Amino acid sequence: MAEKKVALACTVCGSRNYTVSTNANRTERLALKKFCKHCGKHTLHRETR
Numbered sequence: 001m002a003e004k005k006v007a008l009a010c011t012v013c014g015s016r017n018y019t020v021s022t023n024a025n026r027t028e029r030l031a032l033k034k035f036c037k038h039c040g041k042h043t044l045h046r047e048t049r
């Protein structure tokens with residue numbers, strides 16, 4: 001099972017708050033609602049490399 005790690009960055013302030021393991025064969029970008037401690041609320045977080 002091939003997995004790769006990606007960081008999730010807040011789309012509001014740009015800080016990288018989370019890392020997740022994901023399927024290496026997946027091509028579309030992850031976008032998740034996560035809590036950002038910099039923004040103090042849940043924001044959309046996108047996969048970075």
Ligand SMILES: [Zn+2]
Nearest residue numbers: 010013036039
């Ligand atoms: Zn933020």
